[in-house]
Amino acid sequence: MRRVISVILIFTLICASSVIQAGAAGAPDKAYYTDSAVRLASLGVIEPVSDSSFTPEALVTRGQFAVMMVTAANLKSDADALKGSTMFSDVDPKSSVSGYIAAAVNNGYILGMTDGKFNPGGSITYAQICTSAVKALGYTDADVPGIWPKNYIDKASSLKLTEGISFKSSDSVPLWAAALIIDRLLDTNVKKASASDSDKSFADASGLFSQCIILADSVTSDKLGDNEVLTDKGILYVKDKAIKLDLGNTYRLLVEKDTIKASYGRLKYTDGISVDGIADTKISYTDEDGKTQYKILPEKTAYYYNGVKQSYDSLKEVVQTRSSIVFAYNSDRTGYEYAVVFDPVYSSPEVANSYRTISNKIGSIDLSGLSVIKDGALAQIQDIEENDVIYQVSDIWGKYKYILVTSNKVGGKITAILPNKLSPKTLKIDGTDYSFSKNMDFSQLGDLSSSLDVDDNIIAILGYDGKIVSVKYSGSQDNSQYAVVLNQSSKVVGNETFYSVKLLTSDGAIGEYSCAWNTEEFKGKLVKVKKLGSGEADLETVVYNYPTGVYTNKNERLLNSNYVTKNVKIFNVISNNSGEDAVAGILNWSDMPEGRITDGEIHFTGITGDFEDVSVILANDILKEKYKPAIIKDITAQTTDSGVSRYSYTMTVNGQDYQYSSNAAGKIGQIGSVFKLKLSKGSIDGDSIINYGAEKSGTVIQAFDSQRIKIDGRVYWFKNNLSVYQVDASGNVTFKTIADLKSNVAYGKISLYLDKPSASGGKVEVIVLR
Incomplete structure (x- = not known):
């Protein structure tokens, strides 16, 4: 088949009017048909060519039209299957159009001539094109009364397929007109089988593409994920990040099931306000x-x-x-x-804690140069008060912005926590339900299992949508800026020295950050993080107060006479050996020893607020964790000159390998055996190695998260310094993390090692996957 037009040339015609006009003396203005031609080319309905010009007045042959219709109807697979066969003597079965002609005839889109031939090289007539388009929409002779071809020409006109096109029934049809008619056909609804059927365009019915209006994405709707868009055809997934869909526009999309595989370009001219x-x-x-x-x-x-x-x-x-x-x-x-219509786009909220108007920033929100609306009225930056909630509000393009301030708070007694304390969605305060905002920072509550309780008196700070964005209770204070430095390093590049730190932050996360360093030794110490983000940390020293004579009353939440806030952050530095990371974790108040605390086991207490509550504690191995969990990674047997057998062990502690040797009589286990031991000056203390059996074993993890695991219907809580190892069939031991665990996957064996019996509140120290 002679190829009709290249996609490149289609786009060229938009700009190169001299080319179009040179070959289109009788065609209408190019703007009338250019969009249709571009769309059909992108869909492959109009095939590429090697010609150097586009001639919209070129007459479309019957063979070419058969290819266009079969492609538009998404029947290429039918054409491929029928290639090599023909029912017409003038159609070469080996030709590229034979399958398309057979498929077009089989589906009633075009008929043979009265002489029994097809005449593939002859021009398609206006009457034939109108008849083909109307029949493709599902209409039959019974639906189109009258004498042919006038009845089909009139029907095509009533369906607006031929609007602005005027030919006699026997006229040959040029390419520009065929492109317009087929393009309109794609967007025209097919005939309904029954009155109750919903409207469906020809393109939708054929599956060539779906014509969709983009109504929302993850920026404009909280209900959508990053790879989802809401359309007038429902929610669709965007498989390829290269597919860009402008909000509010209409696209022709290739959709398989509920996933957008391709976009064939925008269909509408739009204005955004x-x-x-x-x-x-x-x-x-x-x-x-x-x-x-x-x-x-x-x-x-x-x-x-x-x-x-x-x-x-x-x-x-x-x-x-x-x-x-x-x-x-x-x-x-x-x-x-x-x-x-799209709602305004709201930034994540910031609560004005200890806000001073001398600054033009509250958290991540810059107030500079923006109008301020507080509680529905025009306001000034100076009108922002403690515990107000601040948003930056913009249009969907981020062009025009203002600052929204709300001072909506509710105080009272918690009468219910729904659905439960561990995963709260709603607080019932004095009998009224208040939902948590998606922006609620639950880390400020500390351990949820021991924080909010029914009958607690709280103040809930509400955002613009009436949802809880922050909670003030029992002297709760912002202590999220504290961290422990686990390690520090520096390197010299040219004349510059670059510094980095490894931090345990208040949310329990461990990360490495670059920083502007000074001469102080921070490793193993508590610091304040003035800024954390984009891989950088700005740190500030904390002056320790080394309290002595400390007593704890866990039931009343008292440290001596000071109340301990429910969101208290307790950092426990277990070891700070030279040449290796400091070992530290975050404890819950329930983990603290009861009664008198040995002097030196608490280095710092952060006293805050008018009530002088304790919101931060830095402890020094307060749980006396002498032993660390270890796993045998490798064993090498050797015989000395005196004939004594010795075993060299590689043992992993918290992902760090250590060496230990013993004689034959002192063989301690096999690869994958788990022990507790002490480290002394970076080496294993051989006298400290003790075995502890698996408290629980199974083959399937039913569920897990960052704090617990469920096996055989029972939940076990993790210690903060949890270690995860995998032992493969060859005996190779690999250090893993919680993130590597998999639910509902059959392992050979899952062994949980607890710090003490589960009946005594033991927590999981080690998980071994086999």
């Missing part, structure tokens, strides 16, 4: 020149909001300051076919 204000249905906005403009929302336009079509009267309730409205023009750009 960021709303400054609205009065009834009259909006004000700022144009590109910075001038205020006004616009009445057109009543004939269809409006979408949150994925649902809206009545015109509801718009005054939906549209607000910094709403974004995307208007999509109709085909002749005389008005709008539809518009999509």
Whole structure:
């Protein structure tokens, strides 16, 4: 088959008008058919060629039209299957069009000639194209009364397939007209089998593509993931990050099941408006020149909001300051076919704790140069008060912004925690339900199992949507800025010295960060983190107060006479040996010893607030963790000159390998055996090696998270210094992390080693996967 047009040339015709005009003397203005030609080329309906010009007046042959229709109907596989066979004497079965002609005839898109031939090289007539398009939509002779071809030409006209096109029935059809008709055919609804059926376009019915309006993405909807978009056809997944879909526009998408595999480009011309204000249905906005403009929302336009079509009267309730409205023009750009309304985009909230107006920043939000709206009224930065909630609000393009401040709080007694304390979704305060915001920082609550309780009196700080973004209770204080330095390093590049630190932060995470260092020795010490992000840390020393004569009353949450906040951060430095990472963890208040604490076991207590509550504690091996869990990684047997057998062991402690040797009589175990032992000056203390059996074993992990694991219907809690190892069939031992665990996967054996019997509250120190 002669190839018709290349995709490159299709796009060239947009810019190179001299090429179009040279070969299109009788064609209408190129703007009338260019969009259709570009879309058909991107879909492969119009095939590529090697010709150097595009001739919109070139007459389409019957063979070419058969290829176009079969491709548009997504029947290429049928054409491939029928290639090599023909029912017409003038169609070479070996030709590239034979399968397409057979598929087009089999599906009723085109008929043979009265003489029994097909005439593939003859021009397609206007009557034949109109008949083919109407039949492709499912209409039969019974649906189109009258005399052919006038009845089919009239039906094509009523379906708007031939709008702006005027030919006689026997006229040959040029390429520009065929492109317009097929492009419109794709978007025209097929005939319904019954009145109850929903509308479906030809393209949707054929599966060539789905025509979808992009109504929301993860930025504009909390209900969508990063790879999801909401369309008028439902929620779809975007497989390829290279597929970019503008909000509010219409696209032709290749959708398989519920996944977008490809996009064939935007279909609409759109205008985007960021709303400054609205009065009834009259909006004000700022144009590109910075001038205020006004616009009445057109009543004939269809409006979408949150994925649902809206009545015109509801718009005054939906549209607000910094709403974004995307208007999509109709085909002749005389008005709008539809518009999509998007809510303002809210940043993560920041709570104004200890805020001072001398600064123009609250947390990550920069207030500089932006208008401030507080509780619905224009305000100043100086009007922001302690515990106010601050948002930066913008349109979906991030172009126009303002600062929203809310001072909505509710205080009272917790009457219920739903569904449970470990995964709270809602607090019932004095009988009223308040949901937690997705931005709620639960780390401020510390150990959820021992923090919020029914009958506690709290103050809930609410965001703009009435959801809880922060909780103030029993002297809770912001202690998230504390961390312990596990290690430090430096390197010299040229004349510059670069420093880095390894931190255990208050949320229990361990990470490495670059920093601007000084001469102080921070390793193993508590610090304040003034800034943490983008791989950088800005640290500040903490002056220890070394309290003595300390007593704990765990039931009353007292450290001497000071109340210990429920979100207290207790850092416990277990060891700080030279040449290796300091070993530290974070304890819960319930982990602390009861009664008198030996002097020297607490180095620092952070006293905060008007009540002088304790919100931070730095402990020095307060649980007296003399022994560390270890696993045998390798064993090498040797015989000395005197004939004595010795065994050299490689034992892993917290992912670090250590060597230990013993004679034959002192053989301590096999590869994969787990022990407790002490380290002395970076070496294993042989006299300290003791065995402890697996408290629990199984083959399937039913569930796990960062704090616990479930095996055989029982839940075991992790210690902060949990070690995970995997022993393969060859006896190779690999250090793993919690993230490497897999639920509902059959292991050969899963062994849990606890620090003490589970009946006594033991926690998992080591997990071995075999």
